[in-house]
Amino acid sequence: MKNFYETIITVYAGNGGNGNCSFSKSSKKLFSGKPDGGNGGNGGNIFIFSNKSINNLLKINNKKIFKAENGRNGLNNKCNGRNGKNLIINVPINTKIYNLDTSELIDNLDIDNKIILVAKGGNKGLGNFIFKSSINRSPKNFTNGKKGEIRKLKLIFNLRPNVCILGMVNSGKSSLINLISNSNSKIDNYPFTTKYPILGTLFSENYKKISILDTPAIFNNIYKNKYLNLNIFKYFEKCNLILYIIDSSIINQKFIYDNINIINYIINDKLICKNIWIVFNKLDLVNNIFNFNKIIKFNFNNKYKYYIISCLNKFNINNLLLDINNFIDKNMYLNIHKYENKDLNINWN
Ligand SMILES: Nc1nc2c(ncn2[C@@H]2O[C@H](COP(=O)(O)OP(=O)(O)OP(=O)(O)O)[C@@H](O)[C@H]2O)c(=O)[nH]1
Ligand SMILES: [Mg+2]
CATH class of the missing domain: 2.70.210.12 (GTP1/OBG domain)
Known part of the structure; x- marks a missing residue:
């Protein structure tokens, strides 16, 4: 690619x-x-x-x-x-x-x-x-x-996307961007399917063009060599909203701890953007919904805005898409390029 x-x-x-x-x-x-x-x-x-x-x-x-x-x-x-x-x-x-x-x-x-x-x-x-x-x-x-x-x-x-999708390997980042934008990211069941960032345009009812970025995984939780993939941050410095995707089928205390650490790192150290929504994907694979809700509420409620979705059966996707559109509509100012009409000043010697 x-x-x-x-x-x-x-x-x-x-x-x-x-x-x-x-x-x-x-x-x-x-x-x-x-x-x-x-x-x-x-x-x-x-x-x-x-x-x-x-x-x-x-x-x-x-x-x-x-x-x-x-x-x-x-x-x-x-x-x-x-x-x-x-x-x-x-x-x-x-x-x-x-x-x-x-x-x-x-x-x-x-x-x-x-x-x-x-x-x-x-x-x-x-x-x-x-x-x-x-x-x-x-x-x-x-x-x-x-x-x-x-x-x-x-x-x-250096891209200036409105929305940026981050998350661990195989969490369903590319699956989500393909559902809510014109992007055509490759989806597969092996780690690091997405090698480079891919920019798409969010489906929107109004005329506004909202850009959304799919990224390579920020963290590998599948193989033993776990590491933070800081490489992805060289492609963008700012965005209006981060969607942080979590695979709901692996929810356990260690996994939540790892994800919260990464989220804190993004917000406090990278300072890309202060608006981060957590998106729990693959709800269709959750066996015990009652237990799942309890864990999520305990760890995330009142700390982060979150959504529970399934890309497979499109559960809650439209609701998420609508909320992103409304949010960006109100917060787009961040992303306006400063075009300055400077005269060309070339020193040819
Ligand atoms: N059951 C189920 N599988 C899903 C869902 N969303 C994505 N998948 C599957 O999860 C696997 C990984 O999906 P991707 O969208 O490629 O995940 P990714 O986060 O982009 O992966 P990387 O680019 O490798 O980091 C694929 O096999 C998808 O079909 C879902 O809601 N339910
Ligand atoms: Mg991907």
């Missing part, structure tokens, strides 16, 4: 063109005419540009290698070589750019029309005409163009 939100690319800025060493043909003797070797052209730069009409990194992920044009070599007759063309890579707003070698954040393209230089083209070489002086009227020296910068970059498109 392709990753729409993260990619590693290599950018090659263009090399500078070499300076030329030549003499005008007015005299037949070699090196006896006037020096007229032109300069090379500068190598093309590589820029990254945030563009609101782009909404994922898939195209860039497919290409991976980006090369700007080399500067042309200088010619005789004092003709300078042409500068290499710059290359501009378009990315969605909210793309973070890291230098892969140093892991340093180069920039966060968090507004529309922001442009940054990521690889500078090599400087041009000088032709022998430039070296002509009163003490050296026939210079034979010239310089070669410099190499363009090469950089390995990691791009991460």
Whole structure:
């Protein structure tokens, strides 16, 4: 499966063109005419540009290698070589750019029309005409163009979903998003079926577009190597509402303890959003409903808003969908992008 939100690319800025060493043909003797070797052209730069009409990194992920044009070599007759063309890579707003070698954040393209230089083209070489002086009227020296910068970059498109679905492996996150949005997440009975976040649009009665994100599992409770999957948090920093899905068929004290720890971690440490609803899925697999209700009430009542659903027989799904729509309607302000109409300010040197 392709990753729409993260990619590693290599950018090659263009090399500078070499300076030329030549003499005008007015005299037949070699090196006896006037020096007229032109300069090379500068190598093309590589820029990254945030563009609101782009909404994922898939195209860039497919290409991976980006090369700007080399500067042309200088010619005789004092003709300078042409500068290499710059290359501009378009990315969605909210793309973070890291230098892969140093892991340093180069920039966060968090507004529309922001442009940054990521690889500078090599400087041009000088032709022998430039070296002509009163003490050296026939210079034979010239310089070669410099190499363009090469950089390995990691791009991460930071999503701003309205709703984010989190939970342990196999809890039914993808099953739920497929029922309440236009998303088509893969569903299967093995852990980590979902490898990358998947964005969908919530079914809604009104015109508003509410985005909802399916995520890879935050915790593996099936195999022995249990760990918190903090990787998922690099894809989004904020949302209006988290739906935290719990598999009702495994409710026991240890399982509840693990889930509450994760929920507290999300709210207190990650600070993604303070609104979290707990969704108990797979009600159809609960044998003792009375006991189940008792445990849930004891551990969650008055602490979190919660829903009990079954994706299998669609129990309580419409009710949940309606409540999400109403909630986001009132809380959407958080997610509005700040588009600023800044003039392009490009330093081409
Ligand atoms: N019985 C029952 N099975 C369900 C229900 N919801 C989901 N499942 C099943 O649970 C399994 C896991 O479902 P997924 O939707 O892939 O779960 P997930 O949380 O997205 O899993 P990962 O992406 O691996 O973390 C699948 O076999 C689903 O068919 C439900 O309400 N009842
Ligand atoms: Mg999934």
